[in-house]
Amino acid sequence: MNKPLLSLLLLLVVTVSFSQTFDVETIKNAGDNDKRINLVILGDGYTASELTDFETDAANFVSAIFGQSPFSEYSDYFNVHIIKVISNESGANHPGTATDEGSYNVPVSTVDNYFGSTYDGFGSHRLLYAPNYSLIISVLADNFPEYDQALILVNSPYYGGSGGEFPVTSTGTSANEIAIHEIGHSLVDLKDEYYPGDYYAEEGINMTQETDPSLVKWTNWIGSNGVDIYQYCTTGSCASWYRPHQTCKMRYLGYPFCAVCKEGIIEKIHDLVxxxxxxxxxxxxxxxxxxxxxxxxxxxxxxxxxxxxxxxxxxxxxxxxxxxxxxxxxxxxxxxxxxxxxxxxxxxxxxxxxxxxxxxxxxxxxxxxxxxxxxxxxxxxxxxxxxxxxxxxxxxxxxxxxxxxxxxxxxxxxxxxxxxxxxxxxxxxxxxxxxxxxxxxxxxxxxxxxxxxxxxxxxxxxx
Incomplete structure (x- = not known):
């Protein structure tokens, strides 16, 4: 499948002078790109001498995501490509300005990486994100414009990641689980099954305010595979929101996707290809x-x-x-x-x-x-x-x-x-x-x- 960048052309005009072409390699080939969902992995914080490490980290992620249902069953619907982005310095930025710094033992650092990937996003240490959004768009346009979903893999051993259009994860603890969780958001529009805050609470595949078992969108799964209508919490705004499962990957890392989320992922696959x-x-x-x-x-x-x-x-x-x-x-x-x-x-x-x-x-x-x-x-x-x-x-x-x-x-x-x-x-x-x-x-x-x-x-x- 091809994902046109029509809405982003204006951004490209202003960033084209900063764009650069890099080596592109296909690490999973199931068929023609125009007949497959193209997952593209970009590295950040990998120097030229560390590109072999990037290939290994990307391959580990591919093994992880296609070893889990339903991606394992639908593996042949995906190609995976890597863009070997070269940074001047290794790692990620860590300004040490987050309000929860005392809970982590991570050295403060300033790194000249390509996309500016940094911890301490929006006041939270573990929120690792790539702020140079327009440069990501430019690199994709110059190197693999037919992408369907892109992922930023940051060369850092410390826990962290974030969602958005382009998920970001470190290579540290639970890195692959973070990436798979975030792709659930970015590719499929799955919602968090922990309460994400009032701003992000909305009706979705796996989040609702409907409590009637005959009307809830996952009515066909009620009573099987652990699916029911579970309240996010008992007080405040989150008390009016409900999820389908208690231990889905969209709530806790290390668990499988629940049946409702699996169904949503498969529907998205058929929507794209x-x-x-x-x-x-x-x-x-x-x-x-x-x-x-x-x-x-x-x-x-x-x-x-x-x-x-x-x-x-x-x-x-x-x-x-x-x-x-x-x-x-x-x-x-x-x-x-x-x-x-x-x-x-x-x-x-x-x-x-x-x-x-x-x-x-x-x-x-x-x-x-x-x-x-x-x-x-x-x-x-x-x-x-x-x-x-x-x-x-x-x-x-x-x-x-x-x-x-x-x-x-x-x-x-x-x-x-x-x-x-x-x-x-x-x-x-x-x-x-x-x-x-x-x-x-x-x-x-x-x-x-x-x-x-x-x-x-x-x-x-x-x-």
């Missing part, structure tokens, strides 16, 4: 073609092999859970035919029935068949992000979808006895209201189609 690595044929114009004709998709499978494929030919299901099919002459009509495959992830790390968003990728081939055989095949890939909420609901629910290409998308609602009770067209990019005033309370199935391709099927509960 398609599970389709390639497909064929791409576009094929030919004089004649003999049957059978093969069609295939090459998928980026999680290690748990949880991708599901549904192949549809002219509106009817042709095959499921295969990556390659052969179309016979008897399968197609004279004239234009449509073949599609829809790919979804059915991992047990997501509980999707009441989950708000589903990601679906489709590949559609138009097959022009005449008495002379196939004369033309064209292909198109499309990605859909479909949100359906609230669920359960009283009188209405809302559907919003976005796709790369405009599509004829519709929703069909059926009761549990198989009777269709509603059919409506959905508009892309807006919130579509589905009124249930005429429907009795109970369980329904919402089927969402693009033309004749089934994109998603979700249970809807009317209370």
């Amino acid at each position: 398609s599970p389709v690595d390639s497909f064929s044929p791409t576009n094929l114009s030919i004089e004649t073609s003999t049957f059978p004709v093969s069609f295939n998709v090459s998928l980026i499978n999680p290690s748990t092999n949880t991708l599901e494929t549904i192949w549809t030919l002219n509106g009817s299901t042709h095959s499921t859970n295969v990556d390659i099919i052969s179309i016979l002459e008897a399968d197609v009509n004279n004239g234009l035919n449509s073949l599609s495959v829809a790919i979804t992830d059915n991992t047990s790390l997501q509980r999707i029935d009441s989950h708000e968003t589903i990601h679906v990728t489709t590949v559609t081939w138009s097959i022009d068949n005449t008495t002379l055989g196939i004369t033309d095949i064209t292909a198109e890939e499309n990605q859909f992000s479909i949100s359906l909420y609230p669920n359960p609901t009283n009188n209405a629910f809302y559907v919003k979808f976005d796709s790369f290409n405009s599509s004829n998308v519709r929703l069909e609602l059926t009761s549990m006895d198989g009777k269709q009770v509603l059919s409506t067209r959905l508009e892309s990019g807006i919130t579509n209201t589905i009124n249930l005033n005429q429907q009795a309370a109970g369980l329904y199935i919402a089927n969402i189609y693009s033309d004749s391709v089934l994109l998603a099927r979700k249970k809807v509960i009317k209370k």
Whole structure:
């Protein structure tokens, strides 16, 4: 995937004279950069003679993050690159001005490092941050502009780190755990599950003020994997905020991500990158073609092999859970035919029935068949992000979808006895209201189609 720096061009204009190119090395290669999430690690406080140490520290971090769920299952969705930034001096600044200096035994120091990384950020000793934000942007633009997430690794043996757009961590105690926690913030927008203070308290994947177990966003996980609705504290503003778990990595270092955070990470992965690595044929114009004709998709499978494929030919299901099919002459009509495959992830790390968003990728081939055989095949890939909420609901629910290409998308609602009770067209990019005033309370199935391709099927509960 590529992360354009459009909003930062003005910063680049004023900092370009300070930018510099450095050696870039790929230390984890799962595929083409434009088909992967690109994690870029920049060093600070590493001199030219210490770049080997930087490579080792970066490799240790890669081993740590992809050894933990769900990054371990989705490792093939990521490439990792390092930018070998050279500092004039080794280490990080420590002015010794924090209010909690007495709790730490760290010498005061002034270091000529590249990004100005320093302890004592905002009055807290352990808050290690890189204040030269515009220079980070400039180095990324000059050396690896297609990054999706960048991390600053500071060559210091003392505990410290911080979040923000570019997480920062030292190489000291718990360094890898700090970095993984902070990437949870920066890449996925996970919230702290310790109380972060009133300024940072807000609704998020793993933070809420909702206390109804049937309405809370992690309702599908309640009662399993240690998930419930836990109060941050019992007094003050934080008493009105709740988290899903008591020992998640977003609260304590050294613990795994809780089930709710894992689900959020996977959703972000699917939001950033398609599970389709390639497909064929791409576009094929030919004089004649003999049957059978093969069609295939090459998928980026999680290690748990949880991708599901549904192949549809002219509106009817042709095959499921295969990556390659052969179309016979008897399968197609004279004239234009449509073949599609829809790919979804059915991992047990997501509980999707009441989950708000589903990601679906489709590949559609138009097959022009005449008495002379196939004369033309064209292909198109499309990605859909479909949100359906609230669920359960009283009188209405809302559907919003976005796709790369405009599509004829519709929703069909059926009761549990198989009777269709509603059919409506959905508009892309807006919130579509589905009124249930005429429907009795109970369980329904919402089927969402693009033309004749089934994109998603979700249970809807009317209370």
